[in-house]
Amino acid sequence: MAETTYIDAIRRALLEEMERDANVFLMGQDIARFGGAFRATKGLYERFGRLRVVNTPLFESGTIGAALGAALAGKRPVLEMQFADFVSCGFNQIVNNLAKTWYRWEAPVPVVIRLPYGGGVGAGPFHSQSPEAWFAHTPGLAVVAPSTPREALGMMKAAIRDPNPVIYLEHRVLYRREKEDLPDGELLTPLGRARVAREGRDVTILTYGWTVHEALDAAAEAAKEGVAVEVIDLRTLVPLDEETVFASVKKIGKVVVVHEATATAGYGAELVARIA
Amino acid sequence: MRLSRAWDNRFEAMARAGRIGRWYSAVGNEATTIGTTLCLDAGDAISTVHRDLGAVLTQYLDVNRLAPSLFGEGDRTAWDAIRPDAQPLLDRLACQVFGRRDGFTVGHDRSFHYGLVKPEWGIRHVGMISHLGSMIPVAAGLALAAVQDGTKAVVLGFIGEGATSQGDFHEALNLVGVMKLPMVLVVENNQYAFSTPLDEQYACAKLSDKAPGYGIAGETVDGTDFEAVWSAMSRAVARARSGQGGTLLECMLPRMRGHAEGDGSYDLIPQAERERFLAMDPLPRFEQRLAALGLTDDARTAEVTRVATEIIESTVERAIAAPEPDASEAWRSVFAPGEIADAFARQQSEVNHG
Numbered sequence: 041m042a043e044t045t046y047i048d049a050i051r052r053a054l055l056e057e058m059e060r061d062a063n064v065f066l067m068g069q070d071i072a073r074f075g076g077a078f079r080a081t082k083g084l085y086e087r088f089g090r091l092r093v094v095n096t097p098l099f100e101s102g103t104i105g106a107a108l109g110a111a112l113a114g115k116r117p118v119l120e121m122q123f124a125d126f127v128s129c130g131f132n133q134i135v136n137n138l139a140k141t142w143y144r145w146e147a148p149v150p151v152v153i154r155l156p157y158g159g160g161v162g163a164g165p166f167h168s169q170s171p172e173a174w175f176a177h178t179p180g181l182a183v184v185a186p187s188t189p190r191e192a193l194g195m196m197k198a199a200i201r202d203p204n205p206v207i208y209l210e211h212r213v214l215y216r217r218e219k220e221d222l223p224d225g226e227l228l229t230p231l232g233r234a235r236v237a238r239e240g241r242d243v244t245i246l247t248y249g250w251t252v253h254e255a256l257d258a259a260a261e262a263a264k265e266g267v268a269v270e271v272i273d274l275r276t277l278v279p280l281d282e283e284t285v286f287a288s289v290k291k292i293g294k295v296v297v298v299h300e301a302t303a304t305a306g307y308g309a310e311l312v313a314r315i316a
Numbered sequence: 317m318r319l320s321r322a323w324d325n326r327f328e329a330m331a332r333a334g335r336i337g338r339w340y341s342a343v344g345n346e347a348t349t350i351g352t353t354l355c356l357d358a359g360d361a362i363s364t365v366h367r368d369l370g371a372v373l374t375q376y377l378d379v380n381r382l383a384p385s386l387f388g389e390g391d392r393t394a395w396d397a398i399r400p401d402a403q404p405l406l407d408r409l410a411c412q413v414f415g416r417r418d419g420f421t422v423g424h425d426r427s428f429h430y431g432l433v434k435p436e437w438g439i440r441h442v443g444m445i446s447h448l449g450s451m452i453p454v455a456a457g458l459a460l461a462a463v464q465d466g467t468k469a470v471v472l473g474f475i476g477e478g479a480t481s482q483g484d485f486h487e488a489l490n491l492v493g494v495m496k497l498p499m500v501l502v503v504e505n506n507q508y509a510f511s512t513p514l515d516e517q518y519a520c521a522k523l524s525d526k527a528p529g530y531g532i533a534g535e536t537v538d539g540t541d542f543e544a545v546w547s548a549m550s551r552a553v554a555r556a557r558s559g560q561g562g563t564l565l566e567c568m569l570p571r572m573r574g575h576a577e578g579d580g581s582y583d584l585i586p587q588a589e590r591e592r593f594l595a596m597d598p599l600p601r602f603e604q605r606l607a608a609l610g611l612t613d614d615a616r617t618a619e620v621t622r623v624a625t626e627i628i629e630s631t632v633e634r635a636i637a638a639p640e641p642d643a644s645e646a647w648r649s650v651f652a653p654g655e656i657a658d659a660f661a662r663q664q665s666e667v668n669h670g
Contacts, residue, residue, distance in 0.1 A: 065464065091464045097494055102453040102487030109457020112433055112442060113361075115464070133484075136445050137454065139650075144424060145431045145443075148652040180650040203652035232659020279651075279660035 044222045047215040049189035050080050050154075052222075053196035054118060058088055061116060064200055065092040067103050068120030068154075077122045078156060078215055100130035104153070108138050111149040116200055124157035124209070125169045138205045139180035148203035152196070158211040158250055158300060170301035175207045176278045176310065183277040184231060185209040187252035189220050191275060194229025202231060211250040218253070234281035236288070240270035244288045246311055247298040248274040255298055277307060282314065289315045317346040317542075317599055318624035319379075320370040325625075326632050327413075331577035336414075338579075340366040340428075344540070344572035345504055347598035350374050351545030352472060352502055352565070355553045358395040358438025363455040363473040364428060365444045367504060371474065372409070372428070375439055377402040383623050395438050406627070410635035423641030424648070440469075449475065449482030452501065456488045459497035459562075470556045471499045472549075477566075478509025480523055489564065493531035498556035499563075500549065504539065506569040511581045527564040539567025540598035543605070570596040 044052065057064045065088075066081055072095035075082030085093040096103050100121065107117035121127045127134070134153070141149045159168035175181050182204055186192040192210065199206040237252055238259050245255040252273045259269035272288055274280065289295055295315060297308040324343050331339040342349065349370030353362060362371050380387045382402035412419030415426030431443040442458065444451050455473035462469040479485060480503060492499050503523050507514050520526065527534025533555060537544045545567060552563035570593035574582030585593070606612040612620075651657035 094460070094495075097487075097490055099487040099490070101484055102456070102491055105450060105453025105484060105488065106457035106460055106491060109442070109454035109459075110461040110464075111457075112431070112454070113440075113458050113461030113465075115461050132447055132450060133453065136447055137450055140445070141431075142652045143648065143650045144421060144429065145433075146648075146652075147431060147433055182651070182656045198655060202654045202656050204654065204656050206656075231655045232662070276659065279656060279663040281659065282663055 042222065043219050044189050044193075045216050046189045046192050046210070046218040047078055047080055049193040049222065050196055050210060051082065051084070053193045053200070054081065054084060055087070056226075057197055057200045058084070058092060061200075063114055064116045064118065065094060065110075066118050066120065067094045067096055067107060069096055069098055069122050071095055071120050076120055078212065080120065080154070100126055101133050104130040104133035104151075105137065107151045108133065108141065108149055111151050112141075112147060116150045116152075118152045118154065118200060120154045121156070123167045124155035124171050125166050127153065127155055127171060131174070134175065134181070134205070134207075135178045139178050141180075142204065143180055149205055150200070150203050151205045152199045152208050153205070154208045154210060156212050156215075157209050158213060160213040160250065170209075170299070172207070172209055172277055172301060173305065173307050173310075176307055180205065181278065182206045182231060183209070184275065185211070185249040185277060186229070186275060187211075187214070187218075187237075187249055187273050189218055190222055190227065191229050191235075193222065194227045195231065195275065197226075198228050198231050206231075209249060213250050214253075229275070232276045232279050232281055234284040235273045235275055236270065236284070237273040238269065238271040240268035241292060242268045243294040243296060244270045244272060244292050245296045245298055246272050246274065246285060248277060249299070251298045251300055280311075280314070285311075285315065317350055317370065317602065318621050319627065320346050320350065320373055321599055322621070322624045322628040323369060323373075326628050328573075328577055339577045340575070341573040341577060342367040342369040344506065344570050344593070344596070344598065346370045347542040347602060348502065348504055348539040348545050348567040348569060349474070351542045352500070352549040352567075355546065355549040356470065356472060358398060359435065359440065359467065359469050361440035361442065361455070361458045361469065361471045363442040363444075363451045363458070363471065365448065365451070365474050365476060365479075365504075366428065367476075367506075368428070368474045371472070372441065373406075375441060376405050376409070376432075382406065382627060386620060386623055398436065398438050400437055403627075403631075406631050407634055407638075410631045411638050414635045414638070415641070416635060416638040417641040417645075418638055422645050422648075424645070449479035449484040451475075452479070452482075452484050452488035453491070455501070456491050456497055456499055459492065459499040460495065462498055463495065468557050469498065470553050471497075473499060473501045475501065475503055476509055477503055477505040477507070477514065477523060478512065478517060480526070481517060489526075489530040489532065489562070492562035496559065496561035498559075498561070500552040500556060501562065501564050502549075503564065503566045504569055505566055506571045508571045508575075508581070508585065510575045511584050522566060524564055524566045530562075530564070532561055533563040534566070535563065536566040536568065539569040540596050540601060542598065542602045570594070572597065
């Protein structure tokens with residue numbers, strides 16, 4: 041049992057999976073000796089060496105394409121985009137190549153792409169975007185957004201083990217703010233399952249990532265006024281756990297969708313359309 | 317080479333007759349695609365684009381079993397011992413191109429965009445997406461995995477000269493240089509990208525001039541000269557296998573056909589240039605060279621052409637008669653089996669029935 045931050049939980053997941061499976065390796069910019077812009081991979085280079093913690097040149101398209109090639113050779117690459125915003129430079133490789141390989145060839149491509157995303161840290165328009173809708177729109181990609189250290193750990197491990205490409209959204213506000221005691225041993229979180237973060241009877245909030253905590257704070261405030269808010273942490277955006285979402289919506293009949301991404305044609309619009 | 321040419325002749329005729337929608341002919345590229353791929357061993361990988369039928373046939377087929385009348389004792393290689401029977405594989409290739417059920421993609425596309433990764437056969441073939449240049453980093457990733465595993469495998473990637481203008485060309489070759497990856501990138505420079513000529517595509521004298529900028533070896537050869545291609549590729553493979561890194565091998569080729577048959581792009585090539593290109597056909601050139609070396613004669617050349625044509629004719633007839641894929645195939649999952657695919661199936665059932 042140790043108090044673990046969100047970023048340490050990601051590192052623990054990478055470490056455990058690299059220990060478990062020699063085909064798991066990391067690629068990204070500044071991830072080796074430096075340990076990554078947010079230190080998610082700190083110490084892993086020293087432990088696993090340069091062929092499993094691959095420090096790349098400054099490129100996104102090339103690294104995603106190379107990960108696809110390595111996956112076709114039996115590897116399980118985990119990529120760090122230094123900031124989620126930069127993934128746009130590799131967009132073609134994700135949406136046309138990675139996402140379509142299974143459907144085209146029935147060749148599994150287990151590639152996890154880590155996207156440090158979102159605002160709230162004063163980083164400006166090119167280090168603050170929430171690009172989940174770009175990828176949720178594309179068939180063949182799973183999109184996940186864990187909100188707690190425990191789920192950051194469990195979902196990263198599950199994502200690495202899954203045979204499909206997974207877009208893994210990690211909100212930077214959570215990195216060092218969220219801490220919890222995590223037991224030792226194997227902690228896996230199922231993909232494609234939402235979580236009822238708080239039960240209620242008056243209104244449902246559907247959310248994911250950082251805004252789960254905002255929603256829980258709001259629910260605590262509302263409780264003081266006698267309003268019982270149910271908070272659903274979607275955890276996996278694609279595929280959506282409609283069973284859990286619809287059950288809450290049917291039970292209560294009032295819904296608020298909360299995310300920090302673009303409203304127009306955003307993921308929230310998809311949620312609203314599904315429950316309408 | 318004659319097998320590849322016979323295939324193209326057959327498909328070009330069908331394209332002209334309107335029996336197939338589109339055909340990208342490999343005529344003129346055979347010495348380059350086959351001369352390079354013959355330098356590979358079992359477990360090496362190829363990444364192909366439009367005009368690389370010769371590379372595919374070379375990697376897949378045990379020609380001794382395909383045409384036993386043409387070969388003798390001692391022609392089989394160690395690789396042939398693990399290759400599957402050639403004719404069924406050729407039949408599947410034809411079914412692939414016709415979009416039949418027994419094609420590699422079960423009809424999900426009817427083209428050379430498929431891939432076939434069968435390490436147990438010594439075959440690792442990565443097909444293309446339509447975004448040209450996008451497969452160069454993928455080929456580099458295969459080479460990276462070879463370095464990680466210490467396998468000594470080499471990756472042979474093909475692109476046209478048009479794709480050298482893409483960012484992925486730069487990003488991938490830079491990675492090959494930085495990590496000394498065992499990859500040979502062959503540029504099939506047939507001097508027109510769709511309709512765009514060289515002087516509107518790039519401004520360097522030779523594309524291999526770009527190699528030193530990436531810290532890799534570069535060479536430009538006459539891509540219609542089988543021996544020149546084979547020699548240059550042998551050097552490149554030796555460098556790659558011994559850990560000395562990658563090579564950019566530019567093979568200069570004549571544009572003997574349009575981008576796709578009947579798309580009008582061939583009409584833009586000036587008549588005099590077309591005639592010069594057609595006279596550069598690598599097949600008669602190689603056959604004359606073999607005859608000069610005493611390795612073949614007119615009768616043998618005619619026999620090889622006859623057998624190759626017969627094999628292709630019967631293969632194509634069988635593929636045309638082969639069953640179409642079942643309509644339900646279109647609903648194949650976009651996710652590989654596992655937790656995510658299960659969740660997606662639950663979501664689909666909610667959408668359909670919820």
